[in-house]
Amino acid sequence: MSLKLFFAPGACSFVPHSMLELAGVNFEPAMVKLHKGEQRTADYLALNPRGQVPVLVDDGVVITQIVAILLHLDAKVPQAHILPASGMERTRALSLLAWMNNTVHPTFTHFFMPQKFSDDEAAQKAMQRFAVARYRECLAEIEALATEASPWLFGEHPGALDAYALTLLRWGGYAGIDPTSLPATWTLVQRFAALPAVALAVERERLELNVYKAA
Numbered sequence: 516m517s518l519k520l521f522f523a524p525g526a527c528s529f530v531p532h533s534m535l536e537l538a539g540v541n542f543e544p545a546m547v548k549l550h551k552g553e554q555r556t557a558d559y560l561a562l563n564p565r566g567q568v569p570v571l572v573d574d575g576v577v578i579t580q581i582v583a584i585l586l587h588l589d590a591k592v593p594q595a596h597i598l599p600a601s602g603m604e605r606t607r608a609l610s611l612l613a614w615m616n617n618t619v620h621p622t623f624t625h626f627f628m629p630q631k632f633s634d635d636e637a638a639q640k641a642m643q644r645f646a647v648a649r650y651r652e653c654l655a656e657i658e659a660l661a662t663e664a665s666p667w668l669f670g671e672h673p674g675a676l677d678a679y680a681l682t683l684l685r686w687g688g689y690a691g692i693d694p695t696s697l698p699a700t701w702t703l704v705q706r707f708a709a710l711p712a713v714a715l716a717v718e719r720e721r722l723e724l725n726v727y728k729a730a
């Protein structure tokens with residue numbers, strides 16, 4: 516099997532990136548520098564015409580979208596516990612994954628890249644203010660779940676939901692949300708980042724977990 520992951524430091528691609536490391540499978544990491552516009556080069560657009568990371572290439576087959584990539588990896592390496600194996604735990608985990616991916620993540624995008632949603636500067640500013648308020652609510656929901664973590668969001672195995680929680684909490688720092696103000700999530704993501712396999716992905720991306728700067 517040949518696996519190649521296109522990822523960008525600090526982006527949502529950290530979720531599959533850390534899962535590949537946690538699964539202990541051989542893969543080729545390929546860094547895409549979003550700030551340099553590398554996602555819009557002809558070569559990259561030929562791979563993913565949407566110009567986004569992550570992209571997983573498995574034996575020449577291109578897979579986009581975090582949810583699809585995670586389900587694919589979970590089926591391939593079930594012993595990695597990327598998602599709970601079965602039953603209601605799996606259903607609840609998929610429900611949380613869908614919400615993180617289709618609601619929390621795009622809420623942050625409205626703050627971080629408002630130009631994707633409006634070309635009117637005043638509208639962009641209003642949208643950013645609104646998005647940060649909604650994002651705080653989303654992180655508060657994750658905090659309530661993290662309070663119940665035992666020891667991970669879905670039981671005894673660290674997995675994709677812990678990785679997504681890390682990414683989303685970290686992004687909050689850019690939006691002026693102090694991660695330490697969400698202590699259960701902050702403790703969870705620090706423990707997750709310290710796992711030796713996950714630390715490899717953190718190091719490769721040179722991730723600082725707390726990017727919050729007080730105003």
Ligand SMILES: N[C@@H](CCC(=O)N[C@@H](CS)C(=O)NCC(=O)O)C(=O)O
Nearest residue numbers: 526527554566567568569580581582
């Ligand atoms: N729904 C997509 C979202 C992917 C996404 O938003 N990727 C962002 C990074 S977090 C990206 O590549 N942005 C670059 C751009 O839009 O120019 C997924 O689940 O994979």
